[in-house]
Amino acid sequence: MNYAANLMSIMPVLIVLATGMIVLLGDACSAQWRARRWYTWGFSLFGVLMALVQAGNQLQTQMATTFSETAFAGSIVTDSFTLTCYVILLITALLAILLAMTYLENRNLNLGEYYALVLFSTAGGMLMACSNDLIVLFVSVEILSVALYVLSGFARTEEKSEEAALKYFLLGAFASGFLLYGIALVYGGSATANHAGTTNLADLNLYLINDGRPSVLLMCGIALLFVGLAFKAALVPFHMWTPDVYEGAPTSVTAYMAAGAKIGAFAALMRVCSALAPIGEYWLPAVQTLAVLTMFGGNILAVVQDNVKRMLAYSSIAHAGYLLVAVSAASVRNEQAHNAAMGAMAFYLMAYAVMTMGAFGVLIYLSRKGRDLQTIEDLRGLARTDTFAAYAMLVFMLSLGGIPPTMGFMGKWFIFSATLQAGQVWLAIVMALASIISIYYYLKIVWMMCFQEPERPEVVEHAVASGGVRATIVLSLATMLVFGILPGALGILLNAAETTVFRP
Amino acid sequence: MITTEHYLVLSAILFTVGTIGVLVKRNPIVIFMCIELMLNAANLTLVALGRHFGQVNGQMYVIFALAVAAAEVSVGLGIIVAIFRTKETINIDEVNLMKF
């Protein structure tokens, strides 16, 4: 494989990175405030669209040839799962950038760095999805998170935002410590008498297939690796930072963080778990326990929240639990179930991204100048005062709760059936129970919006309601309903796993 | 004779010290130093193992980890300075507007 081909295989990532750097430079070097405003916003959108086109192209070629290639001496793999994750992440970034401009201007935060950081962290997430080596994984996790640390403290004069940044930073860095030490132990633990250790996931997979019993060092390494990734993916009991950070960060950042970081973390988790599948009996119980804890913990804590952003934070934890069920189902030694679970996970990630961006988009739409929408009370009687926002929110809540005919329902259904296929019946039942709890608090919002009288019946002017925010909401709504009714149209996502490099 | 095991044990001890430090300290700068200790424990493991296997990989990994740690340091110090500017304190017990 020559060098150009290596670079070609990660072209979407390179486009995003280059866009980020150009935005950063152009913003710092131009003096005209008004020009910068459109330049940074427009150019980032353009770059993301370019990357999306490129990723789509590659995905199409990929589907035609079903050829998964590794690049950079095996440290990066481009298969259809990778490319699907690219597409999902890029769509998230697109929506996040669309959402941002007027919201940031209302909070006096509209700086070019915002877009550059969103692009950088998107690139980090994309690299996480394609990494086939634990060190690449580590570096890309950090690219994703360092940008997000800064973003969550982007309202740099507000105490809440700074506090969110500090908490996220300290716990995130703590988690990276675990991640790196886990990688180091895996490197040591995968050695045999004749072979040096490896951090390459494909080599690790081969080693585990040939040499079934893992060493103690390897088991410790895997455990630490899971702790590190669980922090990033916000799984109970490593979720403490999530509600605080989601509440404190500017809402547009929260929207991006909720979707983008989770997609990256789960793509990475899926890669690691697929590589470790041959010794599934050693670690699968731990992952299943985490999944149960996360689903119930997230849902039960969400019930008692008054703050909408905090509630959505706990709900995102619960969704991480559902995704972890898919990871568990993908880790069985049954190729059909493995593929079904990978596809279900890709579909659910897409659904989750769209509904999260949409729900936070409505919150941004409703926030007024200098004041974010905070409590559930603020939504009282919304159906009277702002019908569009209320009904959009209604659909997003139904989708998050997993009620048909939305994408959220289809996603849950796919995960459910994949889990049954994998023979983990009890986990599927637990997941169904947990999502029943979740319906309570999603419907609480619906009830507040639609069946309560507004405090002030007049129609409120929404300073933030720009075309970009409306576009995000409408795009998310459309995606969610169309693919909720016609999930087959996303056949690519469902077949995502056909050509991954690992053998379970 | 100092063997690879010695390095592994040392790095495990360093890692544990770092972890405990993160959990018990209240000053973010000190917490951050403890996190650095954890990262460097991992670096020591990587270097020792790379040497043990006769590979150059271990050392390369450490260079990546160092670069990442440097980026984290600057972002972390930036956040701490920003907090100090508005709150006049960086004691972690006083940075708690948001609770459960």
Next chain:
Amino acid sequence: MSGNHGDILAYVPLLVLIGVSTAIALAMVVGSFLLGPKKPTAYKATAYECGMTPIGSARERFPVKFYLIAMLFIVFDIETIFLYPWAVTYRAQGYDLKIFYFAEMLVFVAILFVGYFYILGRRALDWDESERAVARDPISPEILAPRPPIRFGNEKSGPVRRLPEPAHVPAYGAVSQEERIAALTSRRE
């Protein structure tokens, strides 16, 4: 340990390097001592502490710019270590690959320069605050306003007791440095 002469001779260049660098350093110190003009003032004679006033409370607030420069330095400093593995592999390549390797490193350095130009564009390296373009981006006035005393994280919450700055100590720029030092010194006594 059994080495032959060839092994030891390999270290001769190192010895020469150490010798030459020591000689140059010595020559600089001695040369400036012998040749430099000497006009000592009270201010020049004080201990040098990185631009800080050497006398007074150790917990004096100093410009946050120091932190900024330090943070920027850390990042750019660490990036250069990637040059070492590159240099090692570069030597082992054939001619055509060398061109490719060189281009790769140029790209790497170009990316570093993106960061550098960003810093320049943001005027993060400008020391003169008065020249700073005010309201280039909104910075809230309370950030620029004067501050109450510092608290560090290591005490149980509550302000640090701090030497009160007497009113008669003149501010920087109001009087000469010598007078300011004299004022501070008298305060300590």
